[in-house]
Amino acid sequence: MRSTGEGTWLGSAKWTGKIYSGGWRQSEGGTQQVSEPATGEQLAEVGVAAPADVARAGALAARAQRDWAEVAPPERAEVLLRASRVLRDHSGAIREWIVRESGGVPAKGDYEIAAGRSQLAQAAGLASLPGGEVLTPPVPGQVSYAWRVPLGVVGVINPWNAPLLFAMRALAPALVLGNAVLLKPDPHTPVSGGVIVARMFEDAGLPEGLLHVLPGGIGTGQAIVADPHVAMVSFTGSTEAGRAVARAAGEGLKRVALELGGKNSIVVLDDADVDAAAASGAMSSFGYQGQACVAAGRHLVHADLVEPYTESLIRQAKALRMGDPREEGVAIGPVISERQVVRIERIVGESVAAGARVLTGGRRDGLFYPPTVLDHVERTMPAFTEEIFGPVAPIVPFRTDAEAVEIANDTEYGLTAAVHSRSVPRATAVAEQLRTGMVHLNDVSAKDAANAPFGGMGASGNGSRIGGTANLEQFTQWRWMTMSRAA
Template sequence: MTVNGESWPNQARWTGKIYSAGWRESEGGTSQVTEPATGHALAEVGVASPVDVARAGARAAQAAGDWAAQAPSDRVEVLLRTSAALRAHSDTIRDWIVRESAGVPAKGDYEINAGLAQLTHAVGLASLPRGEVLAAQAAGGVSLTWRVPIGVVGVINPWNAPFLFALRVLAPALALGNAVLLKPDPLTPVSGGVLVARLFEDAGLPEGVLHVLPGGARTGQAVAADPHVAMVSFTGSSEAGREVARVASQGLKRISLELGGKNSIIVLDDADIEAAALAGAVSTFGYQGQACVAAGRHVVHADLVEAYTDALVRHAQTMRMGDPRAEGVTIGPVISERQAARIEHIVDESVADGARVLTGGRRDGLFYPPTVLDHVDRAMPAYTKEIFGPVAPVLPFHGETEAIEIANDTEYGLTAAVHSGSVPRATAVAERLHTGMVHINDVSAKDAANAPFGGMGTSGNGSRIGGTASLEQFTQWRWMTAPGQM
């Protein structure tokens, strides 16, 4: 698309640069962005050094006060203009998401539509009641409490849904009057950072309120440690989340961690097998299984396990693997060689220990096919580890207590799904699961802008983003009193 005579997002404008009080050269050099499906170079972005982060933190702290002082309606106008820009450039953004993150176009559409929902919901956040009148301690006195912006929010973003996850934090944080330092993952710095900056830039967000600082672990550590950053929001692996928490805790910052999961789909003996298997296939094979909410265990009643597994294999074998831009392709490559090797190692080690591959199980470069395993026991990596790939371990059970015990047999506690012909029965099982989210007769992978998203155990630190939980995350209480008489 061409805007004011320039093609959007005007790559020449940001090539080799970071976004920090405008597009500028970085102290950390540059990095090449590569398309996983082809190996072709897509772009060159700047890499933010600790010096860049320190400069951005100071500038954001200066800008945060003015931004918070603006009327909520003024902040809302920026969000509305950002939504309009997103709609206008959705085709271009979808193409970047597909090429950079290797998801099919439907995955790009999902990120765009869910991002729009985040912006829309954030508009409502800006006008919520912000405080309370308390009972005063003396006659005629005044006692008030209200929420104020937390200040500067540091966001460390993952590669698997880079555009959506950036907006999931930015929309509410900005709506509530905060400034943001956004560090996109080095694998997806354009769709997870550059495009977001361009949208808010076009929408007229005041200079200095948003900084986009691509880079790796060194950059992320600098964001987490920066003294101007009052809160760190991290989405990624539990291992990396622990390190972010360690660094951020030195400054006594608020920390929001959305981490991994070993999520189960439980199929009770009265479930619709075809519907459950379809939900299981979508939950495990969608975007090559590279989602914290993907199904990592298929826990199926012994009376149904053969029919369910046959249906799951059938769904896996109908999926066409290839370049996600190609017509009819439903599964693309995984994001990197490191990720492909990790999936391969987990499957091969589990097979060596006695698991059986019913379909898939052999990769071609970055392309790992939808894979179904049975004969899985609790000592195998396919059972214990978060695979983050298109691999479905199937485990039979004989009673509901055993199914619940299998689903809860993990340090994680993010999400789950329960399938049954009886919603009350499924709900009773769901209530016994140690997860932050659970879905009845549906996929495990769901989110909504108005819902508190997050997990238990090592899936997070109990924080939530979404709905009114965002108000709690991105503001803090202030109390003020005045005496009735002096």
């Protein structure tokens, strides 16, 4: 076993086999091995937080949060800006961990680092926004005003596909608005989604007790949701797991923000630039092996353009080199786990058995699944109905704009979409009819921005939004006060 970054800022001697909770300490839940999907090599060992660890962390966080809420907002913001500088200064070691632990190519690591820094900067800006508003008093002579106060302790449960970015997306606004955080990284990426985060804020001077990094599985997550000190849970993951989190949080009348799955469409109208649309489609379906909630799971293409679009998409799929993401020129790394690659195989296999056709790809090599293009996809097939979370592009033709809208909306999900057309008014008219929380014209489906309200509709979330000023609503609550001159 070799720890990535040994002898550097991220050297493992400090954190091997430990959790971060009031400093680095041994956990009650034992340890877990961290492995590399591309090679199977054991990279490191982290602690696993047991329910007793979560209970201790919740109590420590609640005590620390009371003092943190009294710190001036600009001082809280400065901690985030220092964390951003730590992320910049150690980007090489951090990138290596993202590549080896998550199976993404180096460009994916660079993206997470840049986007994570953007999230920190955007969150720091929240400190300068008005903290409340003066209201018209209900009685003449009174003063009436309302202001935002922290929730207290926020539980953040993160997935493996963008572990560093998603951690920054939730905990940065939560901290700058005066909350403490219990962060549970996914078991596949406990270093890039947990240890790195702890080291960043440790170096940035965040007061002890405000951030607890608690790796673990379902039991750890359940303990965080149930902990009486946790006022809110921010969860990113599958729709099935999100429903379970919502049920458990509801028992405690806790606020819950759910960013869940998607079955997203790229809609290519008959006046689109075919090659540009196919390039967007390839990036949306094949980028990071399609392992993103915002990946394109359907390519809805006007019947007159299906042939050239399909040919262009196949060319781009075949041009993507698959292999160890550390190797020069590799564009497609491994799928995160055996469980996930089996799921992709099942969805493609069942669809082919029902009449779909594999035009390229479709056969895995260990955890490596090649970019795959399917046609003859019917709306009853798993490739159409299920979120694949793999590098698979099902193509479905349509004849009219109205039919494209109807097909795109034929799903319980409602996260994101893209519409391609040389006519922006026409693309806009289509986009406005799509039941999604986000839509992008002449672009990829997979987009994110720190200042944008990110989230979905239907089975893609509970209507919550993270990003920009939407974070004010997520991570604070209102308090109203009136003052009278005399009783």
